Each structure stands twice: as structure tokens, then as C-alpha cells.
Amino acid sequence: MRLRPVLAAALIAALPASASWLHYRGPTQDGIVPEKLPLTLAQPRELWKTKVGTGTCSVTVDGARIFTAGNADKKTDTVFCLDAATGKPLWQHSYPQALDPNLFEGGPRATPTIDGDRVYAIGQAGELFCLAADSGKVRWQKNLVRDFGGKKPGWGYSGSPTIDGELLIVEPGGPTGSTVALNKLTGALVWKSGSDEAGYATPVVAEIVKKRTVVVFKARSLVGLDVKNGQELWRTEWKTDYDINAATPLVVGNLIVASSGYGTGIGLFEVGAGGITQTWRNRSLRAHINTPVVRRNAIFGIDGNTGGGNLVCLDLASGTKRWEEKTVKGGSLVLADDKLVVLTEKGELVIAPAITNEFKPLLRSHVLDKRCWVQPTLSDGRLFVKNNAGDLACFELK
Secondary structure (H helix, E strand, O other): OOHHHHHHHHHOOOOOOOOOEOOOOOOOOOOEEOOOOOOOOOOOEEEEEEEOOEOOOOOEEEOOEEEEEEEOOOOEEEEEEEEOOOOOEEEEEEEEOOOOOOOOOOOOOOOOEEEOOEEEEEOOOOEEEEEEOOOOOEEEEEEOOOOOOOOOOOOOOOOOOEEEOOEEEEOOOOOOOOEEEEEOOOOOEEEEEOOOOOOOOOOEEEEEOOEEEEEEEOOOEEEEEEOOOOOEEEEEEOOOHHHOOOOOOEEEOOEEEEEEOOOOEEEEEEEEOOEEEEEEEEOOOOEOOOOOEEEOOEEEEEEEOOOOOEEEEEEOOOOOEEEEEEEEEOOEEEEEOOEEEEEOOOOEEEEEEOOOOOOOOOEEEEOOOOOOOOOOEEEOOEEEEEOOOOEEEEEEOO
């Protein structure tokens, strides 16, 4: 396998100039954001803090507005649009939905996706909304179970909506169309594909072997679909206890990194003209919920199930563990300015260079109380952090 040329093409690709964060996992769906951090990091300054209700969905950003969701009264989910500078609500859209805690706090799991003048949101029971970004008015509405024959996963729908061109791609799961593509403006069905039960990860669209491909992490398989018509291009089996494949696959050129918890582990796959082949697999990184990042031939992520996983660094080409940091427990991470931005499960912000020879933190600061499974969002010098209980805070990193 010729790893270096593939990585050069994928990792040096230009990132969007905009500081907006329109999709879960950032502008390029890989947890890497084109954001510069200060040369000298001081303790972050809290700009504002508010409550948006229980839930594990993250925050998306479009200029001066941010979007998230929560459940404040155990019976109603709400999609929020807030002023990014002050945290004050600009609008909100609510709909009936039980909190549905199940070994965690419950509430909405999927992060709203922004596309132009529209926002797309999925509730844990399958409600799918297209909302006007400026007002929250419903443009159209579907239900993944009722309208597409979907089968709700045991812990609720968690994958965020994915936009590619004129398509909105979502994962109902079930026998009559496991993945569906809709016209993003009307909600009309364009194609449906497969009969797998849904996983909990977000679909990723990428150019793989010169073909626009939807990469989906099903309940028991990793699958690639042709974005034009939903035709299956390749698949490989990936079984995890309780069918919890939740970490979004990482696409690096023609390479794909998949990882799951419950002792399952991590694997590197290469897609070629003949399909998909496994390069290596081990248990050095078992990403339970939150997705690792790849930078400079290395993988950085949280190893192990929620409540006790450690931050680790693996070599991308071989899967060999380069280092493990036991003081960084659980949580999630993104990458900005060649630095890991980690929010631990206990609410500690940790920033460290994404290097393979050692863990050397530049900043450690407690920013939130209560359990934090929610991926941090960084845009225009502001860091947005949220815990499962719905406390949302904005810190200045300029």
C-alpha cells in the first residue's frame, strides 16, 4: 500500500476559508477545523453560559448564529438558534418528544446541520425537520420510521443529517431502505438503499477511488454507497456488542478508519478498484461514542468506553500505539492549528500539540461540570462546550 502519496493528497487539501462550522465534525466532517489558536494560550475567558436542555448533540455555527438542541421538561425537544456573541435565543422550534434516558441522560442525540438558509435536525425517535435558518419556520417535515420504514436503534437516532449537493442523506435503518437520500429543498425521496439496521454514526460523503461515495457505519457493517443512486460499492463486516457503532468513520484519501467500543477496537481499510480490504486491526483505540482525528500519519482518540478511556496516539500506517495519556479521561476531541482540543468527560479543556513522540499539554482548564460527551466546537476564536445536562458555555480563545 502506497500510504504517503494518499495522505499527501488528502491531508494537504485546502480547508474552507470560512470559520463557520455547518456540520457535525466540522467543515470537512473529519474533526479538523481551519482555526488558528493563539501562540501563547492563557486560561480561556467565559463569554456567556446558558441552558438548552438535556441532550448529547453538539453545536453548529453559521457566522453570528449557533444551533443546537435539547429537552428541558422531559417531554419536549427543542431546536435552538442562539446569538453566537451573547447566547441569547433568536428562535426555537419545539415538538413533543419524551426524554428517553437509557443508561445516560437522554434527549436529542443528532447535531443540527446548516445549509444556506436552512437547518436540518433529527430527533431521537426519527422526526426530521427542515427549518428556515432565519426564523425556525418548518419548510418540510418527515419521520424516518413512518415515512421510510425505518427501525429506530435501541438508543435512538444519533447520526446527524449529511448534505451533498442537492441531497440530504439520513439513516432510517430497516428492511425497506437503510440509507435514504432526499431532495434537500422538498424532502422528496431521491433514492433508498440496503436493508441493514442503522448504527449511531453520521454518514460521510467523500471522493474515494474517483467516485463520490457515502460511507455509512451500520449496526454490523461498514458500507460504501454511490452517492448518485445509492448502489452499494463495497462493504466489510464490523460487529460490536449491542450494535453500537457510533464513532463516525474517518476517510483519508482512499483509506477509512473505523473504531468502536466494548473491546472491539480500531481498523484501517483501503478501498481499491476491487473493493475494500483490511490493512490492520487491533484494540489499541476503542472509540465508544466520539470519533478520533487523523493528522500527519497519526490517529488521536479516546480509547475505551465512556467513564474511563484514555487519550492515545497510534501510527496510521501500522496501528502501533505511540503514546497513551492516562490523565485525559473520556470525552471528545477536534483538531485546530495542529493541536488537539479535548473536552474530557469531567469537563476539563485540554489543548496539546498533535505530535507522535509525546503528550505535552499547553493548556488544562476546568470549563464545565457534570458529564460531557458532547464534541466541542471552535469557530472565530470562540469555543462552544456543552455537557449532557444541557449547560452550554462559550469561551474566548483569541
